[in-house]
Amino acid sequence: MFRIALFSLLLLSLGLSDAQARGHRHHGRLPWCGFYMMHLTGDNKPDLARARNWAREGYDAGGPGEGVIVVWRHHVGRIEGRDNEGHWLVHSGNDGGRVRTRVRSLAGAIAFRRLGANGWPGFLTGRLF
Secondary structure, three states: OHHHHHHHHHHHHHOOOHHHHHHOOEOOEOOOHHHHHHHHHOOOOHHHHOHHHHHHOOEEOOOOOOOOEEEEOOEEEEEEEEOOOOOEEEEEEEEOOEEEEEEOOOOOOOEEEEOOHHHOOHHHHOOOO
């Protein structure tokens, strides 16, 4: 119940109507990975609540790399680097119902995007795109 109340407040703060919020549901649950990425980056455009819409943010990174936003059809995360075996480490919200950083396959990714210096918006790094 607490999660529902928290996400309702988040939706209201983003200016999403109830109908828009219902449009963001995935398998009957609110897919909050997009919301988490909005929080992480400070990019609060309401359409970014939908993971797939991150594929249009920033500019094409040309592939995976540290600080790059990786977008799948139904998930979004930020690449933190590689582990000792060379696997990509991805930080995201709603990964198994929680926020975590873990080894994750990039298979099926539809976009790799950079938002600014080191994958952060320009206002956080002092440098604009």
